[in-house]
Amino acid sequence: xxxxxxxxxxxxxxxxxxxxxxxxxxxxxxxxxxxxxxxxxxxxxxxxxxxxxxxxxxxxxxxxxxxxxxxxxxxxxxxxxxxxxxxxxxxxxxxxxxxxxxxxxxxxxxxxxxxxxxxxxxxxxxxxxxxxxxxxxxxxxxxxxxxxxxxxxxxxxxxxxxxxxxxxxxxxxxxxxxxxxxxxxxxxxxxxxxxxxxxxxxxxxxxxxxxxxxxxxxxxxxxxxxxxxxxxxxxxxxxxxxxxxxxxxxxxxxxxxxxx
Amino acid sequence: xxxxxxxxxxxxxxxxxxxxxxxxxxxxxxxxxxxxxxxxxxxxxxxxxxxxxxxxxxxxxxxxxxxxxxxxxxxxxxxxxxxxxxxxxxxxxxxxxxxxxxxxxxxxxxxxxxxxxxxxxxxxxxxxxxxxxxxxxxxxxxxxxxxxxxxxxxxxxxxxxxxxxxxxxxxxxxxxxxxxxxxxxxxxxxxxxxxxxxxxxxxxxxxxxxxxxxxxxxxxxxxxxxxxxxxxxxxxxxxxxxxxxxxxxxxxxxx
Ligand SMILES: Nc1ncnc2c1ncn2[C@@H]1O[C@H](COP(=O)(O)OP(=O)(O)O)[C@@H](O)[C@H]1O
Ligand SMILES: [Mg+2]
Numbered sequence: 001x002x003x004x005x006x007x008x009x010x011x012x013x014x015x016x017x018x019x020x021x022x023x024x025x026x027x028x029x030x031x032x033x034x035x036x037x038x039x040x041x042x043x044x045x046x047x048x049x050x051x052x053x054x055x056x057x058x059x060x061x062x063x064x065x066x067x068x069x070x071x072x073x074x075x076x077x078x079x080x081x082x083x084x085x086x087x088x089x090x091x092x093x094x095x096x097x098x099x100x101x102x103x104x105x106x107x108x109x110x111x112x113x114x115x116x117x118x119x120x121x122x123x124x125x126x127x128x129x130x131x132x133x134x135x136x137x138x139x140x141x142x143x144x145x146x147x148x149x150x151x152x153x154x155x156x157x158x159x160x161x162x163x164x165x166x167x168x169x170x171x172x173x174x175x176x177x178x179x180x181x182x183x184x185x186x187x188x189x190x191x192x193x194x195x196x197x198x199x200x201x202x203x204x205x206x207x208x209x210x211x212x213x214x215x216x217x218x219x220x221x222x223x224x225x226x227x228x229x230x231x232x233x234x235x236x237x238x239x240x241x242x243x244x245x246x247x248x249x250x251x252x253x254x255x256x257x258x259x260x
Numbered sequence: 261x262x263x264x265x266x267x268x269x270x271x272x273x274x275x276x277x278x279x280x281x282x283x284x285x286x287x288x289x290x291x292x293x294x295x296x297x298x299x300x301x302x303x304x305x306x307x308x309x310x311x312x313x314x315x316x317x318x319x320x321x322x323x324x325x326x327x328x329x330x331x332x333x334x335x336x337x338x339x340x341x342x343x344x345x346x347x348x349x350x351x352x353x354x355x356x357x358x359x360x361x362x363x364x365x366x367x368x369x370x371x372x373x374x375x376x377x378x379x380x381x382x383x384x385x386x387x388x389x390x391x392x393x394x395x396x397x398x399x400x401x402x403x404x405x406x407x408x409x410x411x412x413x414x415x416x417x418x419x420x421x422x423x424x425x426x427x428x429x430x431x432x433x434x435x436x437x438x439x440x441x442x443x444x445x446x447x448x449x450x451x452x453x454x455x456x457x458x459x460x461x462x463x464x465x466x467x468x469x470x471x472x473x474x475x476x477x478x479x480x481x482x483x484x485x486x487x488x489x490x491x492x493x494x495x496x497x498x499x500x501x502x503x504x505x506x507x508x509x510x511x512x513x514x515x
Binding site: 056058076078081082084086088090091092093101102127128129143147 | 413414416417418419420421422423427431432435436438510511512513
């Protein structure tokens, strides 16, 4: 029998996305393995959320194709669940009803289990307005996980949290990812966060992927270690447009890399 | 203990001024400072209420007025709500109807009274028509704007979680628009009473407004004041009911 080719969970081929009068994504080529944790960073407005919306099937690309398990994505991606920066809990539904949104009646039990995963089973019957920012994001995480998605899309989910809560949430997300083995794509503007939890960091710039960097560090990662800060420097250099080669040359630029 | 006394006094304090006014009014009437030709004493008004109740006349007028208010409100409210929903949700409906409705809205509906009397006479239809017309626009505007201003992020979230059609409407869009819709309902309740008062006063042969106009011919001051008090009470009552609905439907943001 022929050796099975390493198949990718998600692939984007020459994906472009234009809005009237504005070209946001120009040529996005990505291959993501099953169970991989990818972080996407880039300046505000560079199209990170747009890319996630394409992956969620909420919008279709203007050109190119996205595939999931080799199947082209033509409608809402039922295997993907998205978590948003502002949580987007429905304020008129209690926590438990937010988590079981879109589930049938028996979903209540699953919702309870999901809330246990994020440590909030005792807040089930509260209104979202009563929760802190971090708790709201935990509920949002539970709501995403209750569907057992094979792809979890995280759109700056921790951007609005204070530093300590953010560290806690990063650990929680990493932990659940290791338990549940879903593929995760995290958009963040915090490069340290990206290096701390992702297998690979992607930088989007001017509509192209300008850096695609594996992070070969054992978990849990020591944020103070030298290799960690070398990765950090290198990615920051890329984003800030400092082009000089730094200490490490681990990076392998991809063919479509643009130099600015 | 201290807490509960505070709760009670907070309930009572708003009533102090009305009670004092009432007592003062009674006092001045008894002393003859306010002649009863100008304003009858509260006790006289109360007596009028008892007398008219005894003959069944009061009940008759009140139930007729309430019936007109309710039917007119339901008809106008349902039409306004339906148009608000459709125009808020479907771009086509919005293009087709919104401009016309906004144009009609600018006509003061009470200006139509002469026309309405010619069309429907002074029977029930004319009153119900005017109330429905007056109620329709505030409900329409607030429903339409409520739907239009539902957080787009929540709608996107709903879609991302597989909601569409009916489910998206009932879980996301309608609750999101609810507070605005209720503002429209409350406002239109005020319009409802105002319209009814004017319509019944100008032309009717029954109802609270007719009772007042009829009393004017016989200089029955007490009955006239009674009619005004009744309108005030019903106005307050409908406001209380609307508030109850708000508290029930918007529990989530009252925390
Ligand atoms: N629905 C849309 N219509 C028009 N322009 C849009 C739309 N969505 C996003 N954009 C534009 O696309 C660009 C990228 O947006 P976004 O993906 O949200 O950026 P990011 O998440 O990286 O900050 C922005 O300039 C934004 O204004
Ligand atoms: Mg964004």
